[in-house]
Amino acid sequence: xxxxxxxxxxxxxxxxxxxxxxxxxxxxxxxxxxxxxxxxxxxxxxxxxxxxxxxxxxxxxxxxxxxxxxxxxxxxxxxxxxxxxxxxxxxxxxxxxxxxxxxxxxxxxxxxxxxxxxxxxxxxxxxxxxxxxxxxxxxxxxxxxxxxxxxxxxxxxxxxxxxxxxxxxxxxxxxxxxxxxxxxxxxxxxxxxxxxxxxxxxxxxxxxxxxxxxxxxxxxxxxxxxxxxxxxxxxxxxxxxxxxxxxxxxxxxxxxxxxxxxxxxxxxxxxxxxxxxxxxxxxxxxxxxxxxxxxxxxxxx
Amino acid sequence: xxxxxxxxxxxxxxxxxxxxxxxxxxxxxxxxxxxxxxxxxxxxxxxxxxxxxxxxxxxxxxxxxxxxxxxxxxxxxxxxxxxxxxxxxxxxxxxxxxxxxxxxxxxxxxxxxxxxxxxxxxxxxxxxxxxxxxxxxxxxxxxxxxxxxxxxxxxxxxxxxxxxxxxxxxxxxxxxxxxxxxxxxxxxxxxxxxxxxxxxxxxxxxxxxxxxxxxxxxxxxxxxxxxxxxxxxxxxxxxxxxxxxxxxxxxxxxxxxxxxxxxxxxxxxxxxxxxxxxxxxxxxxxxxxxxxxxxxxxxxx
Numbered sequence: 053x054x055x056x057x058x059x060x061x062x063x064x065x066x067x068x069x070x071x072x073x074x075x076x077x078x079x080x081x082x083x084x085x086x087x088x089x090x091x092x093x094x095x096x097x098x099x100x101x102x103x104x105x106x107x108x109x110x111x112x113x114x115x116x117x118x119x120x121x122x123x124x125x126x127x128x129x130x131x132x133x134x135x136x137x138x139x140x141x142x143x144x145x146x147x148x149x150x151x152x153x154x155x156x157x158x159x160x161x162x163x164x165x166x167x168x169x170x171x172x173x174x175x176x177x178x179x180x181x182x183x184x185x186x187x188x189x190x191x192x193x194x195x196x197x198x199x200x201x202x203x204x205x206x207x208x209x210x211x212x213x214x215x216x217x218x219x220x221x222x223x224x225x226x227x228x229x230x231x232x233x234x235x236x237x238x239x240x241x242x243x244x245x246x247x248x249x250x251x252x253x254x255x256x257x258x259x260x261x262x263x264x265x266x267x268x269x270x271x272x273x274x275x276x277x278x279x280x281x282x283x284x285x286x287x288x289x290x291x292x293x294x295x296x297x298x299x300x301x302x303x304x305x306x307x308x309x310x311x312x313x314x315x316x317x318x319x320x321x322x323x324x325x326x327x328x329x330x331x332x333x334x335x336x337x338x339x340x341x342x343x344x345x346x347x348x349x350x351x352x353x
Numbered sequence: 354x355x356x357x358x359x360x361x362x363x364x365x366x367x368x369x370x371x372x373x374x375x376x377x378x379x380x381x382x383x384x385x386x387x388x389x390x391x392x393x394x395x396x397x398x399x400x401x402x403x404x405x406x407x408x409x410x411x412x413x414x415x416x417x418x419x420x421x422x423x424x425x426x427x428x429x430x431x432x433x434x435x436x437x438x439x440x441x442x443x444x445x446x447x448x449x450x451x452x453x454x455x456x457x458x459x460x461x462x463x464x465x466x467x468x469x470x471x472x473x474x475x476x477x478x479x480x481x482x483x484x485x486x487x488x489x490x491x492x493x494x495x496x497x498x499x500x501x502x503x504x505x506x507x508x509x510x511x512x513x514x515x516x517x518x519x520x521x522x523x524x525x526x527x528x529x530x531x532x533x534x535x536x537x538x539x540x541x542x543x544x545x546x547x548x549x550x551x552x553x554x555x556x557x558x559x560x561x562x563x564x565x566x567x568x569x570x571x572x573x574x575x576x577x578x579x580x581x582x583x584x585x586x587x588x589x590x591x592x593x594x595x596x597x598x599x600x601x602x603x604x605x606x607x608x609x610x611x612x613x614x615x616x617x618x619x620x621x622x623x624x625x626x627x628x629x630x631x632x633x634x635x636x637x638x639x640x641x642x643x644x645x646x647x648x649x650x651x652x653x654x
Contacts, residue, residue: 093525170524177515178515181481188506195495201485205482205489223469223472
């Protein structure tokens, strides 16, 4: 089994992991406050699917991007919550028997294993409007709220997230080339990372070039994230990743297409590109840079 | 088999049916313009699920309610399109094997029968954000757009539409009393009818009492609609309804709970209540009244 070597870049991981943990803890409180109280089976299953899991990297990115423009932390966390609702819905539906048929998620039974298939479908169906409800109630200007709603609706719709899942399930023809894989990745995971960072710019009334740069950073982050994820699935340690390895063994992935060495090189190139995109923000962008470096080092433990 | 007798109320049905048809034809054009072109399997399945079906009663209600306040027809139809996207998603997901497992819908194979289960789930997942995208792009003030988005997100979320479907699937305990049935009906179908008419009031900057009256009319319309639907399932003619009868034979419905005579009486009482609610609008509300009388007469043909 090939091991991903230590990244050559200077890292301050203890500090970054502390920051990530802090955002994650704060986000958990925000998610709990927005989620309906678990007084029905549906509400219980929603909480089961949203709370207590995941590294909350998207939330960290939104929070760090918004912080570039001194957006109040709570406002950024509300937007991050909307994104987490969407992310949780996509995982619940992706795990369904008709999709990836995954029994485990985040070290516990997937939603349909715990609550049944009908409830799992409905959990997703309820989390999507909850995301929009959250954005519509944001403490920001009407313009900002509408811009976030409009962008999120595009990103998670039939030209974004859902299109990516269709491609991933081979519903839109075979996936053959690296180009196909890049499109799949961009739609299935990239665009939501792109929105996570772009949302910070929208909240901060950023210039169009700043907004574009942050969106690009998110897209590159997402690409790198997927490449590392593919690597972990083939070469990673189940104890570190928290999910069974080799789930993708019958699929074309960046690992099976490129092999571990070339993939490693691609990840490093993408990391460099992502860091370059942030150069206009100077030192202030350190948390975003550290997030990228962190995402790139998962395989080293 | 008990026949629902002709309603005693004065009716102008030819004229109403022409109006309904006109709105339905105009709506079809708006839906086609908003839906993505059918260049992928997903987009094709979305069009399959949205276009060319249904009486478009919700669209008629939105259009007629908005017309009370002289809202431009196109704006009302855009909102009606958003509501139809939500309605179509709910039908596609309700028909899934894990839910009602229905093979036919609107005289053709249900979405999962035509395109497979994964695609059907994703069609629903894509139609929800399309509804919000449509509202976010409306040609109205920011306030109106946000109010519509906020209300729709509430109505179709875990305290509305989705809660209703959970109850309908017996996921929240047994349905025993008329009260249980009324709650189920209100959540599963009522609230979207309530939103259809309330949306007209929101578009028209109506007073809060006008808005409340129109919302109530929609809720009562929805209740009546469900009661007639239950009646049709038990006593209706498949050639008229376009779907197999006795699908609900193992469920508690208004028909099995009350029996045909008492149900008939309830429908008439609800109709009267709905018409009374409209009295502040006088003659201008004639199209809404005719819609209610029409919904109440389906069983007569």
